[in-house]
Amino acid sequence: QVHLVESGGGLVQAGGSLRLSCAASARTASTYAMGWFRQAPGKEREFVAAISWSGGSIYYKNSVKGRFTISRDNAKSTVYLQMNSLKPEDTAVYYCAADRGHIATVPPPDPEYWGQGTQVTVSS
DSSP: OOOEEEEOOEEEETTOOEEEEEEESSGGGGGSEEEEEEEOTTSOOEEEEEEOTTSOOEEEOGGGTTTEEEEEETTTTEEEEEEOSOOGGGOEEEEEEEESSOOOSSSSOOOSEEOOOEEEEEEO
8 A cells, every 4th residue: 555645735826836745655665656737727638747667668648748747766655746837727726647567648637546636726
């Protein structure tokens, strides 16, 4: 069992930055693919970014490419999402995910483990 805890969400003005963190409870999570999803009110949960266990493979939703950066520190069993140039349409609850295989970049999202989510609100 892997327990994921997100942090770093908050309220920011458009053009600002936030850094999300996701700490995994199990050291074995360092061998898991990890990713970030988001869900805005009234919308489906959608893929944002994913990273393989080694960090050698990284994937992004097209609309966040060049603005968001996913990274991981396996020694700390933690994955990060650096979000720059934030837009109001980035407003959502952001969820961390982990999977022993891979993180699907197309719906439906079905990783083995989910975090509880952290709210990101971007004001215009």
